[in-house]
Structure formats: structure tokens, C-alpha cells
Amino acid sequence: MIGTIVAQASASLRVLKTGYRNDSWLGRLGFYAALVLTMVVALFPFYVMLVTSLSPDDAIYSSDPSLLPEAVTLSHYTVLFGSETFAFTSYFLNSAIVASVTASFSLVVGVIGAYSFTRLTFPGNGFVRRGVVVVYMLSSITVIVPLFQVIATLGLVDTRLSLFITYTVSTLPLTLYMLWNYFESLPVEIEEAAMLDGYSRLETIFQIVVPLSLPVLVAAFLFAFKIAWNEYIFASVFLKSQAKLTLPIGIEQMNANFQNVWGQVMAASFLTTLPIIIMFLYLEQYMVEGLTAGGVEG
Amino acid sequence: MPYNPSQSEQPANHTGSPHSRAPASEDDASQSVEATRVALSALTKRFDDVVAVDSIDLEVNPGELLVLLGPSGCGKTTTLRMIAGLEAISDGVVEIGGEDVTRTTPQERDVAMVFQSYALYPHKTVRENIEFPLKKLSLTDDEMAERVTETASLLDIDDLLGKQPSALSGGQRQRVAVGRALARQPSVLLMDEPLSNLDAKLAVTTRSELRDLQQRLGITTVYVTHDQEEAMSIADRIAVMNQGRIEQIGSPREVYQEPRSEFIATFLGDPSMNVFDADGPATPLRRTLTETAPTATARVGIRPEGGYLLGDDGPIGTPATAVTEAVQCTVTVVEPIGRAYEITLRAGDQQFVIRTRTRPEWVEADADVQVVFGQSEITFFDETGRRIEDG
């Protein structure tokens, strides 16, 4: 990431200096060198994770670790799915449910909220908007105790609902922020045209604003999903029963309750990362920019 | 006396109107709809403490094309948006077809609007753009398809129906925007500077096409522009706006020839009317122009086409009336605009422009020439800027 930025910056600097793009081989070399460096730094942990999950135990605990696996085994994966000891499948399902529901909630509330922030004038609009940003700055650890009291009072301890609520609330600021920035860039005339064409505000939101915002909606969904999928603190405090645990808690318990399960932990971690990557690769096609091209002139 | 537009005649269709058109072919008539009247009374818009539109009274006759003309910030677009229902109305009443719509939403007003930016739905094809307003009309699929075809052929965009707006040129987008507005056959058509994003060249041809279309459909239209040439070419009547008020309403000819104020006199016409202070050193130019001035005159104006070069055989061109005495001037600049010449002249320390159809060879920079003015083309304004009318 940082390397890409550096490379971009050096490219822009060159454009600034020469007035236009005039790619020399030296410039290109610098760009690719920076790119490779970034890739190595960013991808190395994933590589280690993958290699460890595929290595037999004796290789993992060897006193002479090697970067290249000498033998490959899927035994850690079979243990995850095969044995009754690890409820990996159940953790995975729990996480999937919690993350999808949260991301969807967050998106629906976010669309309506961001729309009203950007398109309607009401007293306190600016105040609430600033509030949203401030809330996002707060760390979840600082509110965990009062939040637990609220959840306990509502009788929601050890329910999925407790996570739906707290995750939606904690992802909402980001969703709102992303959406309202995007909505502000949408030309209002397009919505006005729809209203003059006989469509109500709600219809306009869902038939015009939502389709035009697809890239940012997908991105916001991904972010919310990722946050909920990886969240640890709330889940560890609110959930009690094994059957409801999500992946981060599950994996942590696995590590805490058993000895020498590095291989399984890495396999589980790898499988935890996988859905996010697959989702990203699939949804990326919807995140193309420039959906509004051709709508308005000037 | 404040100007009261309701007293003005309704010259939209008086005989010999410059715009009354030759009867068009038969099939055009099928398009026409019952035309609707739009009336604004004491319409006001305040933004916090700024009055953007200040108690406007205006009546748009059925089937008429009325242009709201004025400089930027004069309140013309705000007025249009209040008619559309896109802007909350601070005070006053909007009536469409005799019905008070002041508090209704845009959806309930049966008006269509062509936006300056066109505001096409970028994620929909041209066909879907045109269908979008039709979906609210409970038409059968066949009727809908027919309407789309009809609209497309009306605007000559048949070939574009399958395309995305991003694949269209500016001129084509403009047509699609007009098509989308007309497909629903709304009772009132609103246009907000629909030509300002087109090339100068294209704007001129599109202008007469729009006018032609509007007349064939007979749809009541309110059209906003800052371009006086566009306004005069296209309008049945022009309402000239300045600082949130309507200064004058009338046919292009009335507004041009009998402006009520110096603002209107100088806003309409290209090149602008030359205006001088009536008081000051008695230069030959000032003496000549103020010879017949009424006592209240503070400023005196002469349109560029009211000045004539004096040749060997008298004035060049055809002054409609008697002319003044000749004034000695020096040519500063000669600008050809193709169909005419704009000649900037200096008399003493005063500069002015005249416009001529032909240019004698001896007219070039630094040449000394004699200029006369059409007696009846000299316009007088009082201290408040109002034109002093004859008699």
C-alpha cells in the first residue's frame, strides 16, 4: 500500500516536473521496484499463514524453520472440518450470519440516513453529522462497559441480536460517512428530474440514487461486513455459549484451550480471510467509477 | 407606478406575430394537447434574509412560450423552480390550469422540465430514460412503446434508443432530455437554459427546432435564459427580470423598441445601446443627442443601428425617420460580424458603437467620419432610469 502511494507520488511529481507524462525506463524501474516492495511487505504474513497451515506439525515446530514447505499436508484442514473438538463450521456460520445481517442493516439505515443528511434541511443536521464523525473516532473499548450494562438490561446477553445492534451502530458512522460523501457528488438535478417525472422521494432514492451509488454501496457493504466479520471485543463480552461464538472468538479459544494447534489455528485463520478476499474479487466489478458519466453536462 | 403585467395586452397570437408559423403538415396536429394557463401572483422567495424573487405577478397564456430573461442572480431560475415545485414558496400563489398548486409537490403538478445540465438518468438507456416518466401513467405496454416511438421520431433520436447517455454527444443528450420531458405530454414545459451547454453553432439551429416543436405541440412553455438574442428569437413574450423583480413583459419587439428602463434598453440588443449622461460639457455629440430631450432627461441612449455614417450622397443605410445634424467622429475599431459591421467611434472623449450593413472602403481605423442619428431612435431616461415616453 505505502509503496504504491510512494510510486504514485513519484509519478505525479514527475508529471508536475515535466508538465506531462514522459515515462523514462528509469522511472518505470523505480515504479516497479516500489510496487514489488509493497507486495512483499503486505503479502508475507499471508504467505506464512498459508505455508504453516499446510505444513505437518513437525515442520511447524522445527528448530530450523524454512520459508518453503518441505512437505504439504491438508491434515489441519481435515481436523477443522472433521473433528468434534473444533466447532469451526458453526463459528463460520455464526460469523457469516452476523456479518451479513449487520452489513445489510448498516447499508439500509446508512442510505436513508445519508440521503437525509445530504438532501434534506432540518434543524440539527450539521450537529448530527459532526456527531456521527465524532462517534466513529471513539474506540469501542471505551464504551464496552456501559454498553454491556445496556445489553444486560435489555436481556440480550448471549444473543445474536446483541451483536446485530452493536455492530450496526459501530459500522454505521463509516457507512454514513462514505455514503454522504458520495451522495454529495451526485447531481441533484437527476433526482429532481425523477420527482418531476412523478416519482416520490422514496421511489427516487431506490430507483435513481441507489443504482447510481452502486460502487459506494458495494464498498460500504464490504467494509461493514469486514468489520463485523473480524470483530472481537463485543463478541467476546456479549457471547457465552459455544454454539453462538463467531470466528475470531472461536479461533482464540482454540488457541487458548489446546496445546500445539498452530497448524489448525493457521488453517482456520486462512479460511477466515478467504471469504473477504473472494467477496472483494467478486464485488470489485461493481465498484467501477464513473457510473454517472453522461448524466449531466458541464 | 409599479408595473402591473395584468394590464398588459396579450400579444401572444396577434396577427403578424413574427412567430406565427406556416400551417405544418397534418400529422403534427395529432400531437397537440389542450393548452394550460400558468399564473403567478405575488410570488416571493426568500433565502434567509435575501429576497431572491420579490413579489412577482405573471400570467403565461395557454400555448405561449414565455421567456424569463435576465442576468445571473436575477431570480429567473428560482422562479422557474418554484413553478416546478422544486423550491419552497415563501409567499404568493402559483396556479396551473386555474388550480392553486402552491403547496403541492412536483409529482402532483403535471409539469416537465428540461434542465441546463439535462439530468439524464445515466444508468438507463435512452429508451428507459424516455419510459421512466411514462411508467407513472398506467399505460399498457403497447401504448408505452408507441409513445416512445412517437417521441423519438419527433426529436429524431430513433437511432439512439438503445444507447447509454454516456455514448451520446452534447446535442443528442439535449434532444433526449427534451424528449423525456415531452413524452408524458405534460401540461406545462419548463426549460432552464437548455442551450447553454451546446456549441454556439449548434445552439442556433437547436433554438429554431425547439421553437418549431413548441409551436407544433402548442404546449405552454416557460423558458429561462440570460441570452437576449436567444430570448428574442424564441419568445412569444419576454419577461425581463432584474434583482428579483419583473421589469417589463412584452413581445420581443415591444421590449426592444419600447424598453421601460435603461436596464432593459441596455440588456437587450447586441451591441448594446450607447448611453450618455445628458448633463456635462456641451460636446457636439451631447448637443446633438439632447437637442429634443424632455426636461426630466438624465441620460440619453441611442442604439448602434440608430447611427448612420454620412457618405457623399447622405446617410448610408436607410434611416426610417429624419436624422440629426452630423457629428464629427474618429473610427477606433471596425469589427466585421459577417452580416454587419460594428464600428467603434470616438467623438471628443466619448466612445460609442454603430452598426452598419455595409462598410464603405474609407471606413477604417483612425479615419475621420461624419455620423448622423435617427431622430426617433434617440431614447431618453430620467434620473431613476425609467424611459421617458413620447408625448
Place this chain on the structure above:
Amino acid sequence: MVELKLEDVTKRYDDAQGTETAVDGVSLVAEDELVVLLGPSGCGKTTTLRMIAGLESVTSGRIRIEGEDVTDRHPSDRSIAMVFQDYGLYRTMSVGENIGYGLKHSTDLSARERRNKVDAMAAKFGIEDLLDRDVAELSGGQKQRVALGRAMVREPDVFLLDEPLASLDAKLRSEMRTELQQLQAEMDITTVYVTHDQKEAMTMADRIAILDDGVLQQSGSPEAVYRNPASRFVADFLGNPPMNQIEVVAAPCGDPDRLALRCVVNGESVTLLTVARDDQSLSPGDEVVLGMRPETLSVTSPPAEGPGFEAIVAMTEYQGNDNFVHLRLGEMEFTAVVPPSSQPASGEPCRVTVDPQEIYLFDSESGDAIRTAGESMIDRTLASESSS
């Protein structure tokens, strides 16, 4: 005395669809004059300007300022200043800072000297009272003046303007046009001005260069290009309303010394006018395009007997100082410009005549001019130039 010279300047873009030539071998010289690059959108005029500025690389060809090759120089090393359509002001700075910014970075002037220059420039543009204001508070016309001031304060050798008036009100535009012209004349600076507005071009230019599809079509003084267009495109582009162009056939007529130019209206052949036979490079049977400037047509309604042809008045556009009469001849439409006092009624027939001296003829295939109304004028100009 600064000479800007473009030698065979070409710009190609490579993209997925292949190579696109935006500017194709444009050669042009400008010396202490205002040259207008005129053309429809996408004709390559802005790209040409940006290449002169150094904001766009040149694929082939050279750009020279005062004989020096600046083709590969950075914009700041070319002694040029540019004003953009959207003004391109620095939003976070005051008006004074905007104007002084370039001086600070490209010269060694002291703060006091810079301040003096900024004040002088502000006075020139009548914005001395605005120097401490924020750019955001200004009106369009004021922003335009600030942009001009900022460009001029560095005393560039070449001044580039990219549709500087396009975002202004029509009224303000004509005021600014006059101001710009006077300024350019006063400072006597080599200026290249891009616009798509033919009227702006006609009134402002010392010389017009018309581009179409990346190719320079013609360049010359506004009047010469107007009266003596090289092609149908140029003839159509200059002039409002545009030139009427009709396909005609030359045919013999009663007079053996003359040829009739005829076209087909509703299946019948109609004579539009007759021209002297020896005057033209025309023979009977030739198919050519007849061009008639709207202001050279005269319209009499009701039609009287006489030369010319009969047409129907479709509608009249009132312009204050002119009337544009739209006429219909069968399926063909054309326009005449008449004095505002003449107001033929719509739907009525009228007689249209044109002076044979005032017509234009174009090759019907290539569109090149065969004869123009300006030929006699050109002769005259040349004669007067050689005598002086």
C-alpha cells in the same frame, strides 16, 4: 515583437481502440497579434493550445517562440501565460495572493516590488478594491478579471486563452470581449485564443484559424475568411445565420451568355438565378453547391414579377437589429437576414433574389470553393497593399 510558430504540430493518442489523431500537422505563425483557433467541439483547438502551453506533449512537429524550440520545455520555462475556461484560481488564496503567486515563484522580485506589480495589474482590470477578498466571494466576471490579471502580471511573451468567456453571462461576455480586445491591442502581445463561438472569433481576431477534425482548414483575417472561404465547412462555420448551401445544376438558359443554376423542388426544376457564363468555371451540366449568405438575400412579399425565385415564409426570428426570415423551398429550408422593419407574414409566398456577384460555388464532391464572393475584395486588398 514575439513570434510564435507551430511547425507541422501533430498530436496522437493511443488507446485500446487504436490511434486517434487529435491534431494533424497544424502549421501556424502568430506575431504580436490575436489569433483565434475556431472550430466545433472536438476539432483539436484546445489540444493545440495545450501543446503550446506545454500541458500536453507533442507527438511530432516543433513549437518555436522567438525562433527558439520550446517543444520539450516545461510550461514554466516557456514564458507563456494561460487563462482557463473555469478560471483555475487558487481557492484558498485572496485575490492579491492569486495575482502575485506566479511572481513569487518565477521571479526574484522583492515583496514590495511584487506588491506594486499586483497593484498595477489590479488597477488595469478595475479590481483594486477586491485584492483582499477571498476568491469564493467573487462574481463570474470578477473571477475572470483576476484570472486575467494573474496571467498578465508575469509579462509573458505569449498569452493563451481557452474559452475564457464561456462561463459568463451573454451580456457580461460582450463587455469582457471588448475589454480583452483593448487590453491585447494595448499590450501588443502575441495571443492565441480558443473559442467555438464564431462571433467572438470574428470580432476579436486579427487572424482566424479554423480547425476541423484536427486539421487546419484555413487561416486569415476574419473578413477575408468570411468572404473567401476555402471550403463548405469554413463557409458554414463562419456567419450567423450560417450560409445557405443548395445543390444545383448549371443549365443553359434563354440568354446564350448566361447559365441558369437550377435545383429540383417537388419534382420540378426551378431556376434560382442566372450567372454570366464567362465569369464562372462552369459548364452546362455541372453539379455544384450554391452558397448564399443570408444577408445577401432580399425578400419581397407578396412576390412581384422579376428575377429570383419564389419561396414560402416559414417563420421570422426577431433580433432587434435584424430579422431572420426562415424560408421554405419544397423540402429545403434556408434563411435570409432582412432589416427589422421588413416583416413578411408566415405562410405567405415571397420572391427571393440574390446578387450574382454575392454567390459562392463549391465542388459538390470535395466541398472546395470554386468561386467566392470575396474574390473581388481580395484583389482590391492585394492591390492596396502592394501600392502602400
